[in-house]
Amino acid sequence: MNRILVMVKQVPATENVRLDAQTGTMIRAGLETVINPLDLYAVEEAVRLKEAADSDLRVDVLSMGPPQASEAVREAIAMGCDHGFLLCGQEFAGADTWATAYALARGIATLGVFDLILCGERATDGETGQVGPMVGTFLDLPVLTYVSRIEQIEGRALVAHRAVEGGCEVVRTSLPALLSVVKEINEPRLPTLAGKKRARRADVAVLGAREIGADQQCLGLTGSPTRVVKVFYPTLTRTGRIVSTETESVDACVSELVDLLKSLAIREEGGRELK
Amino acid sequence: MTRGVWVLGEERGGTVHPVSYEVVAWGRSLADSLGEDLTCVILGEHAGGQAQELVYRGADTVRVVGHPKLAVFRVDPFARIMSRLIAEHCPEILLAAATTMGRTLMPVLAAKLHLGLTADCTGLEIDSKERLLLQTRPAIGGNVMATIKTPQHRPQMATVRPRSRQPLPRDPSRKGKVVAESVDPDELHSRVTSIGFRPDRTSEVPIQDANVVVAGGRGLKDARTFKQIFALAQCLGGAVGASRAAVDQGWVPYSHQIGLSGKSVAPRLYLALGISGSANHLAGMSASEVIVAVNNDPEANIFKVADFGIVGDIAEILPALLARLARPGKPGSSKEGHG
Secondary structure, eight states: OOEEEEEOOEEEOGGGOOBOTTTOOBOOTTOOEEEOTTHHHHHHHHHHHHHHOSSOOEEEEEEESSGGGHHHHHHHHHHTOSEEEEEOSGGGTTOOHHHHHHHHHHHHHHHOOOSEEEEESOOTTTOOOOHHHHHHHHTTOOEEEEEEEEEEEETTEEEEEEEETTEEEEEEEESSEEEEEOGGGOOOOOOOHHHHHHHHHOOEEEEOTTTTTOOGGGSTTTTOSOEEEEEEOOOOOOOOEEEETTTSOHHHHHHHHHHHHHHTTOBOTTSOBOO | OOOOEEEEOOEETTEEOTHHHHHHHHHHHHHHHHTOOEEEEEEESSGGGGHHHHHHTTOSEEEEEEOGGGSSOOHHHHHHHHHHHHHHHOOSEEEEESSTTHHHHHHHHHHHHTOOEEEEESEEEEETTTTEEEEEEEETTTTEEEEEEOSSOSSEEEEEOTTSSOOOOOOTTOOOEEEEEOOOGGGGOOSEEEEEEEEOSSOSOOGGGOSEEEEEOGGGOSHHHHHHHHHHHHHTTOEEEEOHHHHHTTSSOGGGBBSTTSBOOOOSEEEEESOOOOHHHHTTTTTOSEEEEEESOTTOGGGGSOSEEEESOHHHHHHHHHHHHOOSSSTTOSOOOOO
């Protein structure tokens, strides 16, 4: 194995997001941003593979976003990635998952041939988890989602665990392949001081639509099959009944809860209803 | 000309997984709004044997693609077969459950066929003027909802969050058509092969399939108290969930974590004990059918989504509740009564 690519995204530090009451759009001014927390696991896995490799293994990191998204790329470099790239330009703006994946796939094809492409399972802002599998498909690679462990890489074959409903599926694939990874896979390291210094000095190459040979019709809002109709705050209100042990006895409160549980006829393990 | 609403059923362990009936229910209401037929496609090994069940739950047509090599989901053959069926029948809408299968297969199809796809929807309806599918989903930690449409590309595709709606009641008098689809051996090739499956070690119900989730948070104060959550879950035949705080404290493993940074659940009953209800946590459970919260802080966010809440001290309430539920011997086994 010679070369790994990690895809990362810069996201708002989630809980601080506010909407503009008039326009319904996200207020971006002053918004704190971080590298998508789930991407750190992909970066860590790539760096571990590099450290464990017998021969030279190069790890590239690629992102797409506004100029400041280069900060997310630098965070990955600080953790041990070698080279950083950013897809940036007006033509990429407003992309949905399809157009984002198209651009990233074009970017990857431009950067060269990779044995392994890693990404986080989803980003904490959009939370779609779609871009990874889409990129793999555009590049005609085998796609492994929800990877919780890379068990073995031998020659051109990789064995991995996938965290799926009810357990863990062990799968084998040929390389190159695209893997989206979940939190169980490792514990991301903190960047070292030397790593941070290196990241500050590193040259993050910016690529535009022309450099990646993209079809302009497939980029940004123009290239996006989906459109946002509206964005709104969810109504956080159910008209629930709230009782308090300040005004009622613990027994009375608990009795009311038990009555509710009975009325729901929740089935117990044995298939018997709670009576 | 595109016709009809399609949903993708799911076979797991040789049987139709109940999440299939949820997507059928979603598809049924859209098909009715459009005045179109509802088709459920299911790929698997034994799915054909239960195709009639999908009709009873609301499908007009069930297309069964049965083959031993389709017993386990593998994205290459599933995407190839679905691509062919979509090209042959041109459905207007295609839905799948946002399971690990749906969230893998649908993006691959979207990229292959140049289609729009919206992930993890909790609301779907038809815009009556344009006859477009309006796809509503939570984003940014559940702080924001977005409604999305796909103006040009067909089928319009969405995955729907499991447990975000109930299946339709089973109606054995419903009539429908079951069509056995052929499989070309060339379609079965896969670059990824499954070489084993290790079920979760715990004998508990998988948390995302559980009817009841009993979740604990920081308010439980220590690991010993958290053990009572397990006892309560057992009483109710449910699974154990936890807030990020409880997991970070090391009281329970990460696999129990509910929320944006963990798992999303929507059980019939969600009991949140000592959980304040951060946006992160609410994103993973607010679609639950009935939410019960116990917390000592009357201002806690969790009460805003609760159907029933008790403001009080967990250390008093939890033992009292356990005592009421855990009768002598096996929980609830005392009286077989009809009361």
